[in-house]
Amino acid sequence: MQEFDRLTIPELNLMSEALAYMQVDKQNDLHTLAFLTVAAGATKKRGNDIVPVYKKYTDFFNYEKELEKLKKESDPKKDRMYKKLSKLVNREKGGEGGE
Numbered sequence: 001m002q003e004f005d006r007l008t009i010p011e012l013n014l015m016s017e018a019l020a021y022m023q024v025d026k027q028n029d030l031h032t033l034a035f036l037t038v039a040a041g042a043t044k045k046r047g048n049d050i051v052p053v054y055k056k057y058t059d060f061f062n063y064e065k066e067l068e069k070l071k072k073e074s075d076p077k078k079d080r081m082y083k084k085l086s087k088l089v090n091r092e093k094g095g096e097g098g099e
Contacts, residue, residue: 012082021070024066027061032061
């Protein structure tokens with residue numbers, strides 16, 4: 001807990017962003033496994049033909065699209081919370097109450 005108390009708001013933001021990227025990577029790994037498991041047998045009937053449900057992996061999970069969504073996410077509510085947290089932490093440490 002002492003190490004956590006010493007982190008700055010930018011460090012906390014960076015750690016939060018890193019965690020989000022790790023979660024997308026984990027989703028990618030899980031979807032890759034699911035895709036490979038199901039892809040061999042997943043088919044659907046189209047007319048008289050039987051065709052695969054997913055022709056390519058990106059039809060199942062688009063890793064690049066997920067990363068782009070993560071980059072575009074800007075949550076004003078979360079930003080306000082971080083500013084309030086920063087003021088509180090600085091006040092507790094004897095600072096002026098801001099970054």
